[in-house]
Amino acid sequence: MNFERLTAVGVAVLGTVFLVAALAAGGAAGTDVTLTVSVVDQDGDPVGDVEVIATWETEDDETRTATGTTASNGKVFLDAPENATVELDVDDDTYIRNRPLTVEEASESAVDLGVVRSGTATVSVVDTEDRPQADARVRVREGGRTVDSGRTDESGAFTSDRLERGTYELRVVKPGFNETIQEINVTGEANASVEIERGTVSLDVRVLDDHFDPPTAIETGTIRVESSVYDAEVTITEGTVSLNVPVNVDYTAEVVKDGYGAGSQMISVGESDVNANVTAQRTPTLSVTPANERVLVGETTRVTVRNAYDEPVEGVTVEVDGTEVGETDDSGELAVSIDEAGEREVVATDGDVTSEPAAITGVDEGGDANETDDANETNGSDGTGDSGETDDGSPGFGVVAAVAALLGAVAVGVRRGRGPD
Known part of the structure; x- marks a missing residue:
């Protein structure tokens, strides 16, 4: 075997070694582990025929999932990347979880995934005169977090179809009305009526020209304040405007004054008095x-x-x-x-x-x-x-x-000095 052939064989062998090493490293980085998930109800009994969903994020910030259906013993096997953070949830008509179960640093292990029978909650929203209120926002909360939310329909009703059975906090609010909080106990099909009351607060606005540093007051003109439930144009007095406005509303406000450009600003009003600044500048000329x-x-x-x-x-x-x-x-x-x-x-x-x-x-x-x-x-x-x-x-x-006038004056003086001939 000559020297050139020995060299070629050596290069090939080294290349194979590096390839095997690279594949081994890549395989280690992408190793999957199997989670043995056991789905059990509130009594600890296995639940079969339930779809379980595993979700995780890749290193490229992509979301990946694996799904499987439990056998009659309530078990299902799901593969996920080793050491990944995996969230487990169920998709079923009878059983539910309000929030996924998080598995940190996934490894070959057994996991119990508890589920409960789902219930429903129907919330009817009315005002103080017992009139149904459409488009009120309803939030169903448990343990300081919202598990479901939505808005009431034309009849003033909102239904949360799939909740774990238990006690929840209802928070109901609508623009122009104070927020109302009350509890509801979901044992199957629960119903609750929530009454909301209108409210107003003070909105004090300083009107400023921010072309200057610091901004200076715009002493005259008007402020237009608008929202879905309120619309007014108020005269500026010594650079300020005071209004009484409905609560829990986002307003747009703009300065209306000759020589100033129209530019609206957002003012969010909750259930407390608000002080805000509205700025404007002259129309560029x-x-x-x-x-x-x-x-x-x-x-x-x-x-x-x-x-x-x-x-x-x-x-x-x-x-x-x-x-x-x-x-x-x-x-x-x-x-x-x-x-x-x-x-x-x-x-x-x-x-x-x-x-x-x-x-x-x-x-x-x-x-x-x-x-x-x-x-x-x-x-x-x-x-x-x-x-x-x-x-x-x-x-x-x-x-x-000027020179011509000076020369003329000199000539006149000369003639006068000479006297009559």
């Missing part, structure tokens, strides 16, 4: 204010963009006659050049909101004299027309006019 309404062609003027709260807005796009010319700085301002005569339309937009247009008139230097003089007066760097300069510091017609 942008406005453009030019420093000068008339600008010489070729010169610039600054525009300021403000939001609905009259605050300067940074990073807003400014357009002149539909053409983007730049974005506002941290003071909400941008220098805009006017390159043509006539009225120019300036708008600001942030992508969601666009301002109303502002007009700036471009005035040609060679245009009408009065028009030019008016333009000169409005083109001072501070917007007052006193400096005779445009916003960028370039001399305008105001300087020219």
